[in-house]
Amino acid sequence: MIRKFISRVFGHKSPSSAGEPAIIGVARHGIRREAISSGSRRTVETLQQQGYKAYVVGGAVRDLLAGMTPKDYDVATNATPEQVRQCFRRSRIIGRRFQIVHVSMGAETIEVTTFRGHHGEAGSQASSKAQTDEQGRVLRDNVFGSEQDDAARRDFTVNALYFDPTSETIVDYHHGLADLKQKTLRMIGDPKTRYREDPVRMLRAVRLAAKLGLTIDPDASRPIREMSELIENVPPSRLFDEMLKLLTSGYAVKCVQQLRAEGLHRGLLPLLDVILEEEIGKRFVTLALESTDRRVREGKPISPGFLFATLLWSQVLSKWEAIKAGGERPTPALFLAMDEVLEVQAEKLAITRRVAGDIKDIWALQPRFEQRSGKRPYGVLEQPRFKAAYDFLLLRAESGEVDAELGQWWTDFMNRDGEARAAMLLPPKPDEAKKRRRRKRKPAAGATQ
Ligand code: ATP
Ligand code: MG
Numbered sequence: 369m370i371r372k373f374i375s376r377v378f379g380h381k382s383p384s385s386a387g388e389p390a391i392i393g394v395a396r397h398g399i400r401r402e403a404i405s406s407g408s409r410r411t412v413e414t415l416q417q418q419g420y421k422a423y424v425v426g427g428a429v430r431d432l433l434a435g436m437t438p439k440d441y442d443v444a445t446n447a448t449p450e451q452v453r454q455c456f457r458r459s460r461i462i463g464r465r466f467q468i469v470h471v472s473m474g475a476e477t478i479e480v481t482t483f484r485g486h487h488g489e490a491g492s493q494a495s496s497k498a499q500t501d502e503q504g505r506v507l508r509d510n511v512f513g514s515e516q517d518d519a520a521r522r523d524f525t526v527n528a529l530y531f532d533p534t535s536e537t538i539v540d541y542h543h544g545l546a547d548l549k550q551k552t553l554r555m556i557g558d559p560k561t562r563y564r565e566d567p568v569r570m571l572r573a574v575r576l577a578a579k580l581g582l583t584i585d586p587d588a589s590r591p592i593r594e595m596s597e598l599i600e601n602v603p604p605s606r607l608f609d610e611m612l613k614l615l616t617s618g619y620a621v622k623c624v625q626q627l628r629a630e631g632l633h634r635g636l637l638p639l640l641d642v643i644l645e646e647e648i649g650k651r652f653v654t655l656a657l658e659s660t661d662r663r664v665r666e667g668k669p670i671s672p673g674f675l676f677a678t679l680l681w682s683q684v685l686s687k688w689e690a691i692k693a694g695g696e697r698p699t700p701a702l703f704l705a706m707d708e709v710l711e712v713q714a715e716k717l718a719i720t721r722r723v724a725g726d727i728k729d730i731w732a733l734q735p736r737f738e739q740r741s742g743k744r745p746y747g748v749l750e751q752p753r754f755k756a757a758y759d760f761l762l763l764r765a766e767s768g769e770v771d772a773e774l775g776q777w778w779t780d781f782m783n784r785d786g787e788a789r790a791a792m793l794l795p796p797k798p799d800e801a802k803k804r805r806r807r808k809r810k811p812a813a814g815a816t817q
Pocket of ligand 2: 428
């Protein structure tokens with residue numbers, strides 16, 4: 369009923385049961401060819417000049433319609449990867465799960481994908497059976513299909529809009545434009561089946577809804593709670609990529625709130641389970657995510673290492689305390705706690721080795737901020753990851769985990785030099801002096817990094 373009304377208002381034809389798409393003219397959708405990047409436009413035009421069909425598709429069309437700047441551009445075509453490669457001198461075929469062609473246009477890289485089919489669906493041109501695992505997750509998805517098949521295997525209706533810059537029309541198979549105007553994120557096909565095929569779609573639903581201010585259609589949000597466990601079945605490296613996208617979307621706070629509302633945070637991210645339940649942890653993570661969101665929206669770079677260091681910190685803290693309570697000295701106890709937390713995390717979410725290195729550097733410097741006498745603070749300033757570790761300390765101070773005075777001291781120490789800096793040093797604590805003498809005789813394991 370509402371849909372009928374919407375299509376009347378926006379004037380586009382409802383797709384018939386035969387799958388006829390609505391062809392929407394620029395007068396109705398408002399996207400001019402100049403709105404897309406010059407690289408994506410040239411890519412589409414070149415393919416069309418060679419006699420192929422080609423469109424800008426997916427997130428870029430969706431974001432433009434929503435008044436946002438697209439992050440990147442995807443092009444869909446009926447040319448095979450090999451044919452695409454022959455059209456562009458600077459291009460290469462990449463990808464294992466699906467073959468994609470990366471076309472370089474100046475500084476831009478355009479992802480060109482051949483129309484793909486939805487496996488085994490009645491009436492689909494692509495009739496081969498998809499390879500799935502025991503839970504129904506699709507393992508390989510590399511069957512070419514028609515334009516219509518390609519639209520049907522996309523996840524949400526707002527992601528299945530095909531923009532042709534030459535005619536400035538949008539091809540809409542699944543009422544995507546109407547859904548976007550209605551601020552609804554609707555799954556194409558049966559949501560349960562689509563989540564089973566690829567549980568990451570649950571995370572995509574949360575991320576896209578938060579980013580675009582859409583409401584997840586009840587049919588698509590209802591099954592999430594009962595199906596959330598399927599996330600555990602997703603390879604940890606893919607989960608890491610998706611979580612990183614979510615946390616760096618510029619809407620991380622909203623995404624995390626939504627993850628909780630959908631019951632998706634449990635198990636998926638053990639880190640979110642614990643952190644968000646206790647006050648200091650919650651405050652700390654919220655502050656971290658808010659500052660990340662701000663940076664992303666200002667177009668500043670953000671560091672995945674810093675981000676994950678904040679998310680996992682409360683676990684490190686409690687493990688650190690427990691190990692110290694067992695009689696271990698603070699520094700080795702911290703290193704044990706760090707390794708344990710990262711190990712447990714790796715079972716779910718494969719943090720890359722480089723990011724894990726950054727995380728450890730940030731954590732390892734934290735106890736060294738407590739030492740404010742003698743030569744030690746000078747050594748801390750020299751550390752390559754000092755700035756990130758200092759920002760981390762400020763967050764700890766702001767959340768109330770450590771004294772605000774400690775953060776201020778380091779700000780001042782950093783900003784002063786010479787005499788003024790030296791005057792700030794605290795006298796060594798009596799027990800510290802004793803410890804230092806002991807360490808000279810027998811260096812503590814793992815005390816340096
Ligand atoms: P963004 O680029 O903002 O992260 P996006 O929707 O463009 O969002 P991409 O990962 O770039 O996300 O995917 C491009 C398009 O490919 C999507 O718009 C969607 O049509 C399709 N797509 C991506 N992931 C999936 C998936 N898991 N299942 C079905 N279709 C997908
Ligand atoms: Mg995209």
